[in-house]
Amino acid sequence: MKLLAIDTATEACSAALWVEGELKEIFQLAPRDHTRLILPMVERLLAQAGLHIRQLDAIAFGRGPGAFTGVRIATSVVQGIAFGADLPVVGVSTLAALAQGAYRQRGAQRVLCALDARLHEVYWAQYQIEQGVAVLQGAESLANPNNLALPTGSDWHAAGNGWTIYHDSLRRRFQPQLLDARPVYLRDKVVA
Known part of the structure; x- marks a missing residue:
């Protein structure tokens, strides 16, 4: 299984990639900087794994509760990626x-x-x-x-x-x- 997970609902901005039992993650405490950080984090993880977004099986995201803007950022990013790559999405509390x-x-x-x-x-x-x-x-x-x-x-x-x-x-x-x-x-x- 290849799963991308992101969360921007709290002060932390994080992304993780699970590939066949191996985990890579990027985590940064960065209040008010999630919009600038999240997509480069995703790109870096995919590049490190040598994967293209279409090779993923699903995307998970922190659906809140949390900061209103942070939840909207994660939702928008995941929705855009998933729609473009035709991937299922899983919201996690x-x-x-x-x-x-x-x-x-x-x-x-x-x-x-x-x-x-x-x-x-x-x-x-x-x-x-x-x-x-x-x-x-x-x-x-x-x-x-x-x-x-x-x-x-x-x-x-x-x-x-x-x-x-x-x-x-x-x-x-x-x-x-x-x-x-x-x-x-x-x-x-x-x-x-």
């Missing part, structure tokens, strides 16, 4: 990718994802890992960090920049349930 990253990086089995949505709100979701895959528990939501419902049980891992930005609001309320609160940054290898 930014929060699900964060949860999957927490599992792959730390072995987290239960993950609380919080991404800064600005205006003192977070994009929020709870995930349980089942057979190596992050499965959403309930629904993704947008909420004030002070109004989030406490999850049941313990042994939760934290993922996303919301845990750093709203440290006082979130950690104080959830500390008893948290096993690990190191941030997980969304990287496209999580999607692959």
Whole structure:
């Protein structure tokens, strides 16, 4: 399988190429620079692999939640590439990718994802890992960090920049349930 994945929904701009089990990726924290960076990243990955876009099997992208403009950038780029090359497209939740990253990086089995949505709100979701895959528990939501419902049980891992930005609001309320609160940054290898 040959899969291209891009994400521009957060402060990071990233692209990854999965070719028959081998992963290549480019990741850069670059708020407000995604438009300039994403296509050269894609071109560089394809050149390194010696592939043309039409040789891919599919394209995946971070569909959000996330920055409105960032989500639109990824959607537009993927739509243009996929239409021109007649490729299928797969949208991946930014929060699900964060949860999957927490599992792959730390072995987290239960993950609380919080991404800064600005205006003192977070994009929020709870995930349980089942057979190596992050499965959403309930629904993704947008909420004030002070109004989030406490999850049941313990042994939760934290993922996303919301845990750093709203440290006082979130950690104080959830500390008893948290096993690990190191941030997980969304990287496209999580999607692959």
